[in-house]
Structure formats: C-alpha cells, structure tokens
Amino acid sequence: MNNKKVPEPVISRLFVYLRELIELTKMNIRTISSGELGVRTNLSDAQVRKDLGYFGQFGVSGSGYDTNELKVALEEILGKDKTWNVAVVGIGHLGGALLAYPGFKERGLNIVAAFDSSKRKIGKKIKGIIIQSIDEMPKTVTNKKISIGIISVPAKVAQEVADKLISSRVKHILNFAPIALNVPEKIKLKNVDLSRELETLSYFLANKK
Amino acid sequence: MNNKKVPEPVISRLFVYLRELIELTKMNIRTISSGELGVRTNLSDAQVRKDLGYFGQFGVSGSGYDTNELKVALEEILGKDKTWNVAVVGIGHLGGALLAYPGFKERGLNIVAAFDSSKRKIGKKIKGIIIQSIDEMPKTVTNKKISIGIISVPAKVAQEVADKLISSRVKHILNFAPIALNVPEKIKLKNVDLSRELETLSYFLANKK
DNA sequence: GTATGTGAAGTAATTCACAGCT
DNA sequence: AGCTGTGAATTACTTCACATAC
Numbered sequence: 459m460n461n462k463k464v465p466e467p468v469i470s471r472l473f474v475y476l477r478e479l480i481e482l483t484k485m486n487i488r489t490i491s492s493g494e495l496g497v498r499t500n501l502s503d504a505q506v507r508k509d510l511g512y513f514g515q516f517g518v519s520g521s522g523y524d525t526n527e528l529k530v531a532l533e534e535i536l537g538k539d540k541t542w543n544v545a546v547v548g549i550g551h552l553g554g555a556l557l558a559y560p561g562f563k564e565r566g567l568n569i570v571a572a573f574d575s576s577k578r579k580i581g582k583k584i585k586g587i588i589i590q591s592i593d594e595m596p597k598t599v600t601n602k603k604i605s606i607g608i609i610s611v612p613a614k615v616a617q618e619v620a621d622k623l624i625s626s627r628v629k630h631i632l633n634f635a636p637i638a639l640n641v642p643e644k645i646k647l648k649n650v651d652l653s654r655e656l657e658t659l660s661y662f663l664a665n666k667k
Numbered sequence: 668m669n670n671k672k673v674p675e676p677v678i679s680r681l682f683v684y685l686r687e688l689i690e691l692t693k694m695n696i697r698t699i700s701s702g703e704l705g706v707r708t709n710l711s712d713a714q715v716r717k718d719l720g721y722f723g724q725f726g727v728s729g730s731g732y733d734t735n736e737l738k739v740a741l742e743e744i745l746g747k748d749k750t751w752n753v754a755v756v757g758i759g760h761l762g763g764a765l766l767a768y769p770g771f772k773e774r775g776l777n778i779v780a781a782f783d784s785s786k787r788k789i790g791k792k793i794k795g796i797i798i799q800s801i802d803e804m805p806k807t808v809t810n811k812k813i814s815i816g817i818i819s820v821p822a823k824v825a826q827e828v829a830d831k832l833i834s835s836r837v838k839h840i841l842n843f844a845p846i847a848l849n850v851p852e853k854i855k856l857k858n859v860d861l862s863r864e865l866e867t868l869s870y871f872l873a874n875k876k
Numbered sequence: 877g878t879a880t881g882t883g884a885a886g887t888a889a890t891t892c893a894c895a896g897c898t
Numbered sequence: 899a900g901c902t903g904t905g906a907a908t909t910a911c912t913t914c915a916c917a918t919a920c
Contacts, residue, residue: 500849536873556861559760561845606869632865646871649865652765654682655841655859656774657776660749
C-alpha cells in the first residue's frame with residue numbers, strides 16, 4: 459500500500475471493477491488477473507494494479523485476484539455496506555427519469571424526496587414519492603437524513619437551488635444544470651452536462667479530417 | 668496560435684465559454700477579460716487564455732476580449748453553424764427524457780429518430796417522433812442522415828446496440844449504459860454513467876475525515 | 877512460468893509568471 | 899496601468915518495466 463492522495467479517477471474506476479467482480483462471482487469465476495479484469499473494463503493491466511495499489515495488496519503473485527475477496531475489499535473501501543438518502547430537485551422529464559432509474563437503489567442510493575416549485579406538480583406522487591414544495595427542503599432533508607442533492611432544474615435557478623440545498627445541510631451535489639455552480643469547499647460537486655457531451659461529439663464531426 | 672494537439676477538456680470548456688459569451692452579448696456587455704470570464708465559469712484566468720490560445724489570438728492587451736467577436740470565433744471553431752441529427756436507442760424513462768430535453772435542439776443537435784425493441788412501444792409517438800423497431804435502424808440512419816447515436820438501453824444489450832449503430836454508419840456515440848463498450852478507433856465514444864457519478868459522491872460521504 | 881506491486885519514466889493538463897502590447 | 903499570450907514550472911495521471919512472490 460502507498461499512502462499518497464487517491465486521485466478521483468481512481469475512485470471512479472474502483473466502482474467499475476466492483477461491478478465486474480459482482481458479475482464474475484455470480485458466474486462462479488473464482489480468480490482473475492489484472493490483465494483479464496482490464497480487458498473486461500477496457501483498461502490496462504497496469505492501471506488495474508496501480509488503482510488497487512492505492513488501497514492495499516489484494517492479489518497473489520502468479521495467479522491473480524480472488525474475485526470474492528477483492529469484491530468484499532472494494533465494497534468495504536467504497537462504503538458499499540452503507541446506504542445514502544438522496545433528494546431530487548426539479549421534477550421535469552430528467553428529474554422524473556432519475557426518480558425512476560433503478561440503478562441508484564441497486565447501488566445503495568435511495569431517492570427519498572422530490573422537490574419542485576411548480577404548484578401543478580406539488581403533491582403529486584411519482585414512483586411512490588410525493589413531490590414537495592422547495593420550502594419544505596430544510597425540514598425534509600433533516601427528517602429523512604438526506605446527504606446528497608440532485609439538481610435538475612433550469613440553469614437560471616440552479617444556483618439558488620444549490621444554495622438552498624446547502625443551507626438545508628445536504629453534503630454533496632450532483633448537478634445537471636448547464637451552469638457553473640459556486641459551492642463551499644467542503645461540498646463535493648459533480649457536474650453532468652448532457653448538452654456539452656453531445657456538443658463535444660459534434661465538434662469532432664465538424665472537424666473531422 | 669500554437670499548433671499542438673488540442674486536449675479534449677479544452678474543447679469541452681470552449682462550449683462553456685461560448686454559452687457565457689452568448690449571455691454577455693445578450694446583456695450588451697461588449698468586452699470581457701479572461702479573469703472575469705473565468706469567474707463566471709469557475710475557471711482560472713490562465714486557463715481561459717491558454718484554452719483560447721490553442722485556436723488563435725482573440726484578445727486585446729490591456730482591455731480583454733470583444734464579446735461578440737469571440738462568440739463568433741468560437742461558433743466558427745466549434746462548428747455551430749452546422750446542425751446534426753441524432754438518434755436515441757432505448758426509450759425508457761431516460762431515453763424519453765432525452766427526447767424531451769430542450770437543450771439539444773437549442774444547440775443544433777436534432778433528435779430525429781427513436782428506437783426500441785419493445786413491441787409495446789414501437790409505433791408510439793413521443794415529442795413528435797415515432798418509435799421504430801431497431802431493425803429499421805440502418806435504413807433510418809441513412810435516410811435521416813443521422814450522425815450521432817445515444818444509447819440508453821440496459822447494460823446487457825448495450826454492446827449489441829452499439830454494434831448495430833456502427834454498422835448503420837453512425838459516426839459517434841453517447842453511451843448511458845453502465846458498461847465498457849468496444850468500438851472502432853474512428854468512432855468517438857463518450858460515456859455518461861449516472862450511477863457512478865452518484866456513487867463517487869457516496870464514497871466521499873463514507874470516507875469523510 | 878505467470879502475475880503482482882511499485883518505483884521510475886513518460887505523458888497530459890494546469891498553473892505560474894512575466895515580457896510585451898495597447 | 900491593465901491584460902494578453904505563452905514558454906517554463908508544476909502538478910496530475912498513466913504506462914513502463916522489472917524485482918519479487920507464488
């Protein structure tokens with residue numbers, strides 16, 4: 459093990475390894491080499507070993523990694539024994555899709571609250587969750603122990619919503635609004651900018667040689 | 668101007684600058700410094716200048732950038748005079764949300780086709796687009812001149828869908844399925860893994876010091 | 877022989893810092 | 899005086915390559 463700061467891309471890839479290990483153990487495959495795990499995840503053998511090396515020594519020279527052992531170790535490292543409560547703010551098409559997305563619950567992320575500012579939507583129930591007024595956010599975040607907020611509102615109101623989430627004591631934010639949000643140092647902010655991803659692809663179309 | 672290879676993060680940020688410049692010109696702000704543009708986009712002044720430096724010299728020493736001039740230059744660089752046709756494969760909650768997302772069309776990305784394998788969905792119309800069988804993909808991609816495919820199907824069938832898109836002559840792919848896809852070198856693949864983004868936030872909750 | 881773990885080397889991206897222009 | 903443009907320095911991340919373990 460080394461004790462250097464772990465780069466965020468490493469964390470992100472550990473979740474990929476874990477998913478693959480879950481599949482492998484389901485298939486009763488007991489052992490895997492870094493090379494084979496790399497093939498399955500489109501990463502290099504060296505990267506697999508280096509990434510794991512940030513957290514310990516999990517392999518056996520000459521044979522590779524015990525799939526179940528490594529799976530358990532990664533679950534421990536990544537905190538997969540715990541579950542987290544999540545709120546979605548902005549229940550438009552995207553917000554509604556996030557409420558319905560099965561991948562979150564499977565991975566220990568429970569969406570337990572939904573907020574919107576539209577009177578037409580407040581009180582309606584989607585996927586078992588009643589849409590609340592944004593005014594109820596502080597109370598609900600505390601009562602339901604919500605630690606992550608997802609922002610899927612239009613860009614013009616996204617900063618305001620972020621401020622409200624933070625003052626309601628949410629710890630981290632996943633932002634889908636296409637705008638740069640300002641948040642305090644301690645809040646981890648991740649941005650997903652769908653238009654930008656597509657636009658980047660279009661750049662390569664426009665500039666193909 | 669330098670003629671080094673342009674890193675992809677630079678391309679991605681140019682779209683951010685462009686959006687901001689569109690706002691600035693709307694507000695009749697004629698000039699902006701790299702520092703001010705950086706504040707508005709949460710980037711450093713040096714980064715703004717360096718990024719623009721890949722494509723030319725757009726500024727005036729001592730006063731900054733003419734907002735309209737820079738906007739026009741970026742539109743040119745990024746190919747914003749052109750529009751592109753896009754297909755969505757997999758019309759579940761997420762696929763449906765993407766069909767309805769207004770941000771794409773605003774930016775010259777027109778979703779012109781939708782595919783699903785479910786008999787129940789084929790023939791239905793969403794946002795003016797009739798959902799087609801995946802068998803019709805080759806014909807439709809050609810007829811409608813579709814150059815980008817969006818994959819929003821479950822992980823188990825994502826590779827199969829990617830292969831079908833590629834053999835239908837789609838140029839680039841935006842993949843929402845949480846799995847590593849194999850595509851030929853010439854195909855640009857971008858991945859958006861929603862669960863992984865949320866999971867990464869949960870890691871920091873589990874490992875907060 | 878086969879595969880790990882890890883320093884060292886290499887590559888990529890960001891930030892610094894300042895000469896030079898207006 | 900203020901701000902750009904850009905080499906140089908720095909930092910971040912990845913790949914190499916090999917000593918070591920089984």
